[in-house]
Amino acid sequence: MSLRFTDTHAHLSDEAFTADAPAAIARAAAAGITRIIHPDVDSRERQAALDLCKQYPGVLYHMIGLYPGSADKGWEKEIELVEAAIGPETVALGEIGLDYHWSVEFVEEQKLAFRYQLELAARLGLPVNIHLRDATEDFFKIMDDCRHLGLRGNLHAFSGSYETFQRLQKYGDWKVGIGGVLTYKNSKLAIAVKDIPLQSILLETDSPYLPPVPHRGERNEPSYIPIIAGKIAEIKEIDIEEVAEVTTASATELFSLDRL
Numbered sequence: 001m002s003l004r005f006t007d008t009h010a011h012l013s014d015e016a017f018t019a020d021a022p023a024a025i026a027r028a029a030a031a032g033i034t035r036i037i038h039p040d041v042d043s044r045e046r047q048a049a050l051d052l053c054k055q056y057p058g059v060l061y062h063m064i065g066l067y068p069g070s071a072d073k074g075w076e077k078e079i080e081l082v083e084a085a086i087g088p089e090t091v092a093l094g095e096i097g098l099d100y101h102w103s104v105e106f107v108e109e110q111k112l113a114f115r116y117q118l119e120l121a122a123r124l125g126l127p128v129n130i131h132l133r134d135a136t137e138d139f140f141k142i143m144d145d146c147r148h149l150g151l152r153g154n155l156h157a158f159s160g161s162y163e164t165f166q167r168l169q170k171y172g173d174w175k176v177g178i179g180g181v182l183t184y185k186n187s188k189l190a191i192a193v194k195d196i197p198l199q200s201i202l203l204e205t206d207s208p209y210l211p212p213v214p215h216r217g218e219r220n221e222p223s224y225i226p227i228i229a230g231k232i233a234e235i236k237e238i239d240i241e242e243v244a245e246v247t248t249a250s251a252t253e254l255f256s257l258d259r260l
Contacts, residue, residue, distance in 0.1 A: 003241060005248060008255075009177055013052045024207075031224075038053055039129060065128075066082055068099040075113040086249050093126055094128060094153075110135075147170075208220050
């Protein structure tokens with residue numbers, strides 16, 4: 001039986017793929033990655049992402065949103081552009097969220113933009129793909145405030161504990177995106193992954209970032225998804241076929257991929 005995977009987060013319109021995005025997509029297909037979800041960052045990069053997704057219907061799927069690192073004094077105008085770009089092919093709002101790692105200059109703008117996009121997702125009936133870094137308590141405070149919205153989605157590039165995963169489940173059946181960090185020697189993510197139900201895990205690369213071992217130091221790409229899946233199978237002591245089947249089903253359901 002051939003394995004089928006979904007990479008739920010890959011930036012293939014990034015300048016790192018300028019020369020060979022088609023070749024990277026072909027390598028992904030050869031490795032069994034049949035669907036790739038392409039996140040949005042802001043209006044500067046949106047058109048390139050949309051154009052690439054249109055070239056690969058049924059393979060690349062686009063989600064639209066304002067990335068927290070792009071949320072500054074002009075966030076309201078950026079949100080207007082997000083809303084204008086949403087179409088029937090949009091599978092989620094993402095990647096949206098909070099990131100205080102590099103700067104806290106625009107913390108209030110980040111929180112306002114994040115809250116607005118959660119409310120927008122609820123109005124449109126779309127899931128959300130969330131970027132969270134060094135802002136856990138503010139994230140959960142906003143999630144508490146938005147509990148009534150009945151949101152669904154996933155926490156992208158999850159690197160937290162099982163306790164953080166459990167805390168996330170207070171808001172519904174939320175997923176976590178597991179990527180190359182799982183394979184790193186000093187990562188504690190394996191401890192959490194062992195206990196997180198397979199049905200709650202999505203596979204992702206976050207290409208071109210965070211490549212799995214043995215590709216650390218190289219550009220990441222979707223064809224490395226089987227490495228991550230294999231590590232999950234090893235940790236959970238199950239077959240990689242089960243990892244492929246369950247994570248693909250979860251991604252298909254969350255992002256309603258079969259409707260497109």
